[in-house]
Amino acid sequence: MNTPEGKRARRRWLVPALAVTAALAKERVRATFFVIGSQVEAHPEYAKRLVAAGHELGNHTYTHRRMVFVSPDTVAAEVEPTNALIRQAGQRGEIPSRLGHPAAPLVRRRAAHA
Numbered sequence: 001m002n003t004p005e006g007k008r009a010r011r012r013w014l015v016p017a018l019a020v021t022a023a024l025a026k027e028r029v030r031a032t033f034f035v036i037g038s039q040v041e042a043h044p045e046y047a048k049r050l051v052a053a054g055h056e057l058g059n060h061t062y063t064h065r066r067m068v069f070v071s072p073d074t075v076a077a078e079v080e081p082t083n084a085l086i087r088q089a090g091q092r093g094e095i096p097s098r099l100g101h102p103a104a105p106l107v108r109r110r111a112a113h114a
């Protein structure tokens with residue numbers, strides 16, 4: 001992953017995640033990291049490291065697209081692969097999500113009818 005995109009993706013993960021987790025470990029605080037599925041897919045080792053350190057991962061969509069006026073299928077396409085990647089990183093239990101306000105009621109409705 002030494003393409004410019006790979007380097008950018010690594011910086012997006014490495015700098016905040018490692019700096020923050022070092023500070024959290026020092027204070028013995030566990031946090032929820034809302035992650036973007038495509039970045040977890042590109043760097044699963046960082047997601048695994050966060051879970052192994054006792055932190056929780058939350059779903060912040062797969063592509064970080066704007067979730068306004070999108071269909072339930074689009075919401076599912078953003079949420080479900082990201083949840084699967086979070087599971088692959090080792091997380092158990094409920095996965096919190098931050099999808100932005102307009103999509104959130106849609107997701108709740110979908111979940112209620114599932």
Ligand SMILES: [Zn+2]
Binds near residue numbers: 060064
């Ligand atoms: Zn965001």
